[in-house]
Amino acid sequence: MATPCPSPSSPVSAIKTPARWWRAWWRSLSPMRQDRFATLAPLAAVLMFLAAIVASFWYLRSEEIAREKEALKRDVEYAQQRVRLRLLERQEQIMRIARDLSNEELERADFVSRAEALISQYPELQSITWIDERRRIRASQAAPTVTSSQLRVTGEVLKTGEAADLFKQARQLRQPVYSLPTAGAGDTAPLLQLQVPLSPHDQFGGVVLAEYSIDSLLRYGTPTEVLARYAVTLLDGRGQVLAGTPLAPRHNALLPWTTKANAYAIPVSPVGNGLVLRAQAYRTSLGVVGSGLFWLVGSLSVMTSWLLIATWRHTRRRMRAQEALIVETNFRRAMENSILTGMRALDLQGRITYVNSAFCQMTGWTEAELVGQTPPYSYWPEGEYDKLHANLRDELSGKTVPGGFQVRVRRKSGTLFDARLYVSPLIDARGQQTGWMTSMTDITEPNRVREQLTASHERFTIVLEALDASVSVAPLGSQELLFANRLYRQWFGSQTGGHLEMVAQAGVPLSPSAPSGDDVGAEDDLLGLPVDPLARARAENAEIYRSDLGKWLEVRSRYLNWVDGRLAQMVIATDITPRRVAEEQAARQAERAQSVSRLITMGEMASSVAHELNQPLTAINNYCSGMVSRIQNGTLSEEALLTALQKTAHQAQRAGQIIQRIRAFVKKSEPNRTLANVHDMVGEALELAEIELRRHNVRLTHHVAARLPPVMADSILIEQVLINLMKNGAEAIAQAQRPPALRSVELRVVPRQVDGAEVIEFSVQDTGRGLAPEVLAHLFEAFFSTKSEGMGIGLNLCRSIVESHQGRMAAENLYNATEVTGCRFSFWLPLANTGDSAITSAATTYPRTTA
Incomplete structure (x- = not known):
């Protein structure tokens, strides 16, 4: 029984999906037409894409023009505000000058100086002129750029013209007025005039005329970013260009409506409509049709339509896989070629399947010579085959050592080097082991360095053991003895007791946390400890006596970082x-x-x-x-x-x-050093020396400063020095056979400073013939004397006495022009309350002997 065909109006036909209609229509076409439609479909898609691109470009261009106009308007209004503010600022400064002139607080010279300052500071100001009520120019100051025809000469009367008309307007309005600038004739630059009236005692007293350069006003008043983006000009009321350069008209045969430039104009206050600021935007794009991107997209859309649509997905997958493979291969090849470790791959039978360039460089054989070799390999040294075969069997059986094993390798040239081998299994993509990968590192240089370090340590130990000084190192805050040489062990044994006792007895600090001097507060960034004790040894040495040894020891110490990073103290004790x-x-x-x-x-x-x-x-x-x-x-x-x-x-x-x-x-x-009174000490010496000086018929004079502080000295020894110096002076005068008027010895005792230290200076001056240069060079040496019966111990002993008191002695000749008129011996002693550091510094810098 046949099924009845449904009518078009039946519910079944109404519910057919578009897919069924599409398949039915496609199947009804011939293969040729199907190929044609298949060819036209990508083309239509590309054309639609191009149309969408053109529409998008047109829309974006319209939006861009609208944004450009809005930005131009905003920038021009901003520039107008800047120019307006600049004019108002200059107007206020001119009004201040006018107010001072009205109050008679400003003279002509002051007016000229203030005008000159304003003109030099603000380039738009070209001239400032003071005009009285009779239109006579009282004073004028102009910039160097003003032409001779525009200069205002002092004493002249304001000529009839624009300035005179503006003068009448200022007289009537009694307020600042601006002129309406017009384009200048010839090379004369147009100027903008401002007249501010003077009102002394509420009467009109003239005006202050300020002239502006419109070109400078545009250049310095307009923001730099506005000048960079637009062609900015200043126009007068009739549209004539006063300053700036306008853009030339554009010509476009294809699009004639685009020849007009994007421009915007606005009047400049407070001048009004007589001064207009206009900006024209530079052309920043070529339009839609003139855009190269538009034609490029269109051309590529037509030329690559089939490639873009038909093969896009397939090509994309293939390219991604290929790129990933290339990147991975290049990465692994670069990594293998850059490392200095030799790589060798063996199969399960011990045949070489791969070597890298580093392996070839280390052994000297090429890759072609090595790949395919079986044991024994060409780089095995002769005589070590049994050992290397055993290592290879362990390697192939999987008996690998985590730290590798050391072997000797022979180069192609015949030389040998030490190498360390590390073995790991080689797994393929299916997870099965196909062989072994071996990495080889040249350790010849590390072995050589290790041997040298061992030898150096042995030499260092031998030297320290042979020293005549005790050397010990102990960490801070611990009873452990890190190092002790032979002499220390001989004196104190192998414990830290001797080390700590020497440190305590010598007064060396057990911690470097208390530096002194200029290094206070300087700390190491890592340890937080002072830098000075860590960087150098102590400047002073402590001398101690060890009763258990019956020896005097000189103890020196310094802080150092031990090999394990701990802070340790080294003590060196010398007998x-x-x-x-x-x-x-x-x-x-x-x-x-x-x-x-x-x-x-x-x-x-x-x-x-x-x-x-x-x-x-x-x-x-x-x-x-x-x-x-x-x-x-x-x-x-x-x-x-x-x-x-x-x-x-x-x-x-x-x-x-x-x-x-x-x-x-x-x-x-x-020797008994006590607080000695300088006056008493000098008086005793004078009484004893005066007897000897009277015998030689020599006059003794002395000067001792009042209120001298006491010195820490042995009075008898210092008296001995003074008596010896005065006696030597008397003998020098007698030997020189001076007349009675010139036979005198003078003793002076005065306070002075030596390198910041307060001292007492003693000087003995005679009138003899002085000392020869060769005598001055050896004056204080032992057993040197200029007397035939002298023993040569007097001055040497005097110097020793003075230096034992931490002082210094010097000698010098006295001259009158080129003639020697005598000799002066001087020495100084530190005060009793002078610090040790100051005394030491002064005694160090002061010369021992002065010729």
């Missing part, structure tokens, strides 16, 4: 017992020399001392003889006897004082 014994013997010898020197000095002064004692002894004898004779005669009264006895006692006391002073001077005693 200085022989030196201390020698110093003590030298001190005893110096003490004996001082005593001998005093005895020699008193021996030389013996006759003078005897003559000095003869006077009081003679006076005592005379007083006693007189009293005896007067008692025998019975003429001696009790009052006269008392007077004679008092005089006799005074003379006896005087003789006793001389004897006591001489005994104290020559008495051998230990």
